[in-house]
Amino acid sequence: xxxxxxxxxxxxxxxxxxxxxxxxxxxxxxxxxxxxxxxxxxxxxxxxxxxxxxxxxxxxxxxxxxxxxxxxxxxxxxxxxxxxxxxxxxxxxxxxxxxxxxxxxxxxxxxxxxxxxxxxxxxxxxxxxxxxxxxxxxxxxxxxxxxxxxxxxxxxxxxxxxxxxxxxxxxxxxxxxxxxxxxxxxxxxxxxxxxxxxxxxxxxxxxxxxxxxxxxxxxxxxxxxxxxxxxxxxxxxxxxxxxxxxxxxxxxxxxxxxxxxxxxxxxxxxxxxxxxxxxxxxxxxxxxxxxxxxxxxxxxxxxxxxxxxxxxxxxxxxxxxxxxxxxxxxxxxxxxxxxxxxxxxxxxxxxxxxxxxxxxxxxxxxxxxxxxxxxxxxxxxxxxxxxxxxxxxxxxxxxxxxxxxxxxxxxxxxxxxxxxxxxxxxxxxxxxxxxxxxxxxxxxxxxxxxxxxxxxxxxxxxxxxxxxxxxxxxxxxxxxxxxxxxxxxxxxxxxxxxxxxxxxxxxxxxxxxxxxxxxxxxxxxxxxxxxxxxxxxxxxxxxxxxxxxxxxxxxxxxxxxxxxxxxxxxxxxxxxxxxxxxxxxxxxxxxxxxxx
Amino acid sequence: xxxxxxxxxxxxxxxxxxxxxxxxxxxxxxxxxxxxxxxxxxxxxxxxxxxxxxxxxxxxxxxxxxxxxxxxxxxxxxxxxxxxxxxxxxxxxxxxxxxxxxxxxxxxxxxxxxxxxxxxxxxxxxxxxxxxxxxxxxxxxxxxxxxxxxxxxxxxxxxxxxxxxx
Numbered sequence: 001x002x003x004x005x006x007x008x009x010x011x012x013x014x015x016x017x018x019x020x021x022x023x024x025x026x027x028x029x030x031x032x033x034x035x036x037x038x039x040x041x042x043x044x045x046x047x048x049x050x051x052x053x054x055x056x057x058x059x060x061x062x063x064x065x066x067x068x069x070x071x072x073x074x075x076x077x078x079x080x081x082x083x084x085x086x087x088x089x090x091x092x093x094x095x096x097x098x099x100x101x102x103x104x105x106x107x108x109x110x111x112x113x114x115x116x117x118x119x120x121x122x123x124x125x126x127x128x129x130x131x132x133x134x135x136x137x138x139x140x141x142x143x144x145x146x147x148x149x150x151x152x153x154x155x156x157x158x159x160x161x162x163x164x165x166x167x168x169x170x171x172x173x174x175x176x177x178x179x180x181x182x183x184x185x186x187x188x189x190x191x192x193x194x195x196x197x198x199x200x201x202x203x204x205x206x207x208x209x210x211x212x213x214x215x216x217x218x219x220x221x222x223x224x225x226x227x228x229x230x231x232x233x234x235x236x237x238x239x240x241x242x243x244x245x246x247x248x249x250x251x252x253x254x255x256x257x258x259x260x261x262x263x264x265x266x267x268x269x270x271x272x273x274x275x276x277x278x279x280x281x282x283x284x285x286x287x288x289x290x291x292x293x294x295x296x297x298x299x300x301x302x303x304x305x306x307x308x309x310x311x312x313x314x315x316x317x318x319x320x321x322x323x324x325x326x327x328x329x330x331x332x333x334x335x336x337x338x339x340x341x342x343x344x345x346x347x348x349x350x351x352x353x354x355x356x357x358x359x360x361x362x363x364x365x366x367x368x369x370x371x372x373x374x375x376x377x378x379x380x381x382x383x384x385x386x387x388x389x390x391x392x393x394x395x396x397x398x399x400x401x402x403x404x405x406x407x408x409x410x411x412x413x414x415x416x417x418x419x420x421x422x423x424x425x426x427x428x429x430x431x432x433x434x435x436x437x438x439x440x441x442x443x444x445x446x447x448x449x450x451x452x453x454x455x456x457x458x459x460x461x462x463x464x465x466x467x468x469x470x471x472x473x474x475x476x477x478x479x480x481x482x483x484x485x486x487x488x489x490x491x492x493x494x495x496x497x498x499x500x501x502x503x504x505x506x507x508x509x510x511x512x513x514x515x516x517x518x519x520x521x522x523x524x525x526x527x528x529x530x531x532x533x534x535x536x537x538x539x540x541x542x543x544x545x546x547x548x549x550x551x552x553x554x555x556x557x558x559x560x561x562x563x564x565x566x567x568x569x570x571x572x573x574x575x576x577x578x579x580x581x582x583x584x585x586x587x588x589x590x591x592x593x594x595x596x
Numbered sequence: 597x598x599x600x601x602x603x604x605x606x607x608x609x610x611x612x613x614x615x616x617x618x619x620x621x622x623x624x625x626x627x628x629x630x631x632x633x634x635x636x637x638x639x640x641x642x643x644x645x646x647x648x649x650x651x652x653x654x655x656x657x658x659x660x661x662x663x664x665x666x667x668x669x670x671x672x673x674x675x676x677x678x679x680x681x682x683x684x685x686x687x688x689x690x691x692x693x694x695x696x697x698x699x700x701x702x703x704x705x706x707x708x709x710x711x712x713x714x715x716x717x718x719x720x721x722x723x724x725x726x727x728x729x730x731x732x733x734x735x736x737x738x739x740x741x742x743x744x745x746x747x748x749x750x751x752x753x754x755x756x757x758x759x760x761x762x
Contacts, residue, residue, distance in 0.1 A: 134614055139625050143669040146613060163669055197669050322663035325656065 011055050015189040021150040022047035022181040025114060028157040030057050031190055034085050034112075036076065036450050037061070038069035042089025044129060045116030047181035049087075061450055061479060064471035066093050068443040070100020071469065074109045075444030078430045079405055080451045081235055083110040083164050090116045091129030094175075095136065099437055101171045102140040106434025107256060108233055110169035112160060113141075119179040120148055133175040142170030148177065150185030158190045159197075167199030168320040169233055200319065203336035205347035212332045213291070213315045214348045220289035221360025222367075223249040226272065226301075227338075229256030229433070230294015230319060232426040236339030237261065240293070243346045248356050250368055252280035254295045255418055256433040263422030269368065270377075273301040274569050275415040278376035278578055279368050281567075284309050285575040286367070293317040294338035297327040298434070299595065307574035317341040376567040376580055377419050386536050388413065388488045388559040392420040392460065395486060398543045404456040405448045407431065409441040409465030412494035412565045417460040439468025442485060446472055449481040456484070456547065463489040463556075464513050473526040476552040484546050485554040487519060490561040498564045503571075503588050523554035531555040571595035598655040602631060603678040604648055604685060604753050605662060608761050610670040611637050611645040618668050619647055628653065628661055632752035644762055648677070648685075648753045650730075675757040682758035687733045688751040690715070691740060692723045699743045706743060710736055 007013070010023035011030055019027065025048050029037065038061045041049045052060050063069040066088045073084030084104075088094055094115040104111045118127040134144045143163045147153050157174060164172040203210060217223060231240050237260045244251050244267055251261055252272040261268055272280035281303075284290065290312045295301065297316075302308040305327065314330040316323075317338055324333035334341050379389045392413075406421055407430040408414040414431060423429050430448060432440040441459040449457040459466075466487055476483050496511040523530030529549050533542040539557070546553045568579045572592025609615050616635050623630050631650040638646050651661060662674050677683040691712065693703045704722070712724035726736055733750060740746050 135617070138614070138618055138621050142667075144614075167667075320667070322660060322667055324663075326660055329656075 009055070010051070011057060013187070015187060015192060017187055018184050019187045020047070020051070020181070021153055021176065021183045021185060022051040024150070024153045024185060024187050025157065025176065025181070026051045026055060026058055027187055028154050029085065032158065032161045033082070035059060037085040037087050038063055038072040038076070038447065039087030040066050040069060040089070040093060042093045042116065042129065044090035044118055044178050045087065045093070045114075045181075047178065048114070048116070048176075060087070061446075061475065063443065063475050065469065066096035067099055067439065068446070068469050068472040068475065070097040070111075070113070071103070071437070071440050071443035072447035072450070072472075073111050074100060074104055074107075074440070075407060075430045075447030076451045077109050077111060077447075078444070079427050079448035081233075081427065082451075083112055083161060084447065086111065086113040088113070088115050089129065090118055090133065091131045093129075094131060094133050098137065098140055099435075101137060101173065103432055103435040103437045103440065104171040105140050105142065107432065108169050108229060109171070110164040111171040112164055113171060113173040115173060115175050116181070117146065117175045117177040120177045121179070123177065133173070137173050140171070141173045144173040144175065146175045146177075147180055150180045150183035153180065153185055154188045155193050158188070158193045161190075162196045166197070167201075168323075200321065200335045201337045202340050203334060203344050205344040205351065207344065209332055209334045210341070210344045210348050213334065213345055214352065214354065216289045216313050216315060216332065217247060217249075217291065217345075217349070217356075218352070218354050219357070220249070221357050222287045222364040223247070223289040223291065223356070223361075224269075224283045224287040225249055225251035226254075226284065226290055226292045226295055227251060227257045227260055228254040228293070228295025230317075230338040231257060231260040231342075232294075234294065234319075234337050234339035235426075236342050237426045239339050239342040239346065243342050243349070246346060246349055248361055249291070250283060250365065252276065252283065254301060254433070255431060257295060258418060259423035259426040259429045262424045264424070269372075271418050274303070274571070275419065275565055275567065277372075277419075278374045278567055278580065279371040281569065281575040281578060282371045283368055287312045290314045292330075293342060294319075296320075296323045299327075302328065303569045304572055304574040304591075309575075374580065376578070379563070379566075382560065383536060386533065386539055386557060386559045388416050388490065388563055389420050390536065391486075391488060391539060391557050391559055392416050394539055395458070395460070395543055396421045398540070398547060399456060399458070402456040402547075403428065404458055405430065405445070405452060407441040407444040407448065407457070407459045409459070409461045409468075410436045410438045411462045411465060411496075412490070412498065412563075413460055413462040413465075413488035415495075415565045416488070421460070438465040442466060442469050442483070443472045445483040445485075446476055446481055449476070449483050450479070457482075458484040458486055461485055461487045462494060463487050463491065463516060463519070464493045467517075470522070473523065473528055473552060473554065477527040480551065482549070482551050482553075484552070486546070487554065487556050488559055489516075489519070489556050490559050490563065491516065492561055495565065501564070503593065519554055519556035528552040528554055532558070534558040600652055600654055602650055602652050603658045603676055604650045604755055605658075605665065606675045606677050606683075606755050606757050607647040607649065607665060608672045608674075609645050609647060609668070610672065611643045612670050615645065615668070615670040616647060618670070619649070619665060622664055622668065623649070623651070623661075626664065628657075634752040634754055639762065642762065648755050650753055673761050675759075675761070677755040677757065680758050683755060685729055685753050685755040686727050687730055687753055689726045689733055689736065690723060690749045691726065692721050692747040694721045694745065695719070697745050703740065703743050703746060706739060
């Protein structure tokens with residue numbers, strides 16, 4: 001009797017083959033172009049881990065906490081434009097990814113989360129490590145699905161990738177009971193799936209809404225572009241540059257939109273909003289035509305809604321129809337991919353051979369120059385103590401030639417990085433904008449470094465935030481990921497301290513970072529390089545050593561603990577009521593007190 | 597801003613696990629009220645369900661709710677029945693009258709006057725069904741309650757859009 005011919009490996013078996021559920025998962029990921037997945041094993045996902053063990057095309061990065069896997073996938077996605085992937089077990093494995101899923105939902109990051117689930121016959125019995133995964137994640141995913149039939153598994157995974165990356169991108173969770181992973185089913189390839197949810201995408205240059213937008217732009221005397229992360233998701237930075245230069249209008253970007261337009265372009269007003277520049281916010285207040293592309297008028301941008309840009313006609317391009325007229329009523333709402341809309345507007349502008357109102361525009365740019373002369377990002381230099389802004393400027397100076405990827409945690413250091421670190425290209429800036437997740441930066445940097453092994457990847461951190469996911473330093477060491485953690489250490493939860501100073505009568509309730517670890521020793525304990533700078537004259541050499549070191553580094557930069565982040569629009573105040581420095585403090589309105 | 601008023605949204609969706617939960621979760625997460633809700637499968641072969649939700653809001657709020665619901669992956673279309681010319685809406689109510697009710701005869705006379713249909717009877721009570729739009733159902737309930745002890749159940753709105761959706 002001859003030995004049975006061995007079945008082809010599950011990665012090379014033809015579509016239509018019968019495979020194990022766990023093999024279908026790995027095969028579907030590979031066929032979707034996934035090269036890396038971030039995860040942590042556990043009982044209910046072991047069959048998938050077994051399938052991963054038996055192949056070498058899908059590379060698994062073992063994190064130290066599932067939250068780290070989620071943010072690493074976000075950093076991977078944001079730095080590549082691809083879908084970030086996460087693999088976790090049931091129960092606590094999944095609940096630990098709730099924060100990254102919510103984060104990805106807010107910032108429109110495409111992500112696939114595969115979670116193991118207890119076997120179908122135990123669902124609903126309060127089994128060990130059982131949780132109502134689809135119930136818990138319903139509000140923090142774009143879509144989620146519990147797969148109960150192994151024959152639906154492949155099609156479901158392919159559909160979920162389509163959903164994650166189409167329209168407004170977002171996180172999609174696939175919950176797979178263990179018996180489905182062990183079951184046998186037919187594998188279908190991505191191109192065999194026919195029924196996909198459709199999303200608005202294209203818009204023609206001849207569309208009446210494009211004409212209406214270009215009419216407004218042609219008639220404008222004081223126009224401003226206000227752009228966000230949607231431009232980066234649409235991979236449309238070059239198109240945006242062409243449109244801005246064709247019109248000659250100034251442009252400001254949201255926190256999520258930084259990098260879509262070069263920082264050093266004279267038309268760039270920098271970031272707008274609560275900690276945006278004076279010129280950006282006043283341009284928003286005084287403009288007569290606002291062209292918002294891929295941003296969503298959130299409260300950090302608008303300040304007091306009732307006084308938001310009161311005299312402008314507003315154009316809003318968003319791929320999410322629900323975003324239009326949600327917070328601010330607009331005059332022309334265009335539901336489309338940002339890149340499609342930009343190209344359509346540019347084509348229509350060129351077809352008409354349109355010119356901006358040159359006298360109006362010249363006067364407008366002159367006005368903006370006066371506002372810019374305020375130099376709202378200026379700070380007092382010191383010979384004796386490191387100013388946090390100075391530390392970030394020096395970091396930018398020494399890394400400029402390497403086109404680094406920067407991630408951040410959340411707080412003052414994040415805003416200082418947004419203000420003082422210039423970006424010239426998209427996908428180099430990874431930050432938690434909508435949700436404001438402390439602990440995002442280190443795992444996001446790890447995810448970006450996995451995708452770009454040769455890039456210089458730096459997490460600009462705070463000493464409080466970094467402790468929220470510091471365990472991921474171990475991941476960086478394990479995979480030889482040379483991420484640099486640049487801790488702006490002011491010994492305080494700085495933004496909390498700042499608000500307590502400005503709004504809560506200087507009662508510093510629980511915002512001091514007591515009992516800080518020695519970050520240098522901590523880095524060494526993990527097997528990374530630890531560095532420290534305490535005086536301005538030590539800073540440059542610490543940065544140089546950090547960049548030169550081939551492995552992961554944690555640099556503890558001891559900065560002025562009392563420095564506040566300015567400029568600032570106090571919460572609930574309008575754009576024109578900016579605070580530029582300590583001492584400008586205005587009383588906060590009762591409505592403002594309620595804002596976060 | 598337009599005034600607050602009641603609107604009924606007709607939602608056509610794939611009949612998949614959790615779609616009703618997703619719709620109601622969206623309402624609670626974004627602070628919208630559900631005045632009433634009905635749901636049911638309407639085509640097993642095509643896996644189609646319909647959901648009707650009545651909610652209160654300005655025209656702007658209702659437009660926002662509609663746009664948010666349309667983002668749910670399983671949702672195929674959303675029609676505002678209150679704004680759609682030619683849409684129809686009905687509710688069903690069931691009334692049970694006990695034979696020993698003090699105003700039994702007056703209740704039965706009223707129900708007959710309202711064209712209620714008797715659907716069940718036993719030694720203790722008689723049950724009737726009534727249909728009408730929400731305003732009519734509210735009026736029926738007021739008239740019957742004025743006559744004393746009756747038990748009433750109502751369905752919430754079932755509606756149909758004026759255009760073919762599936």
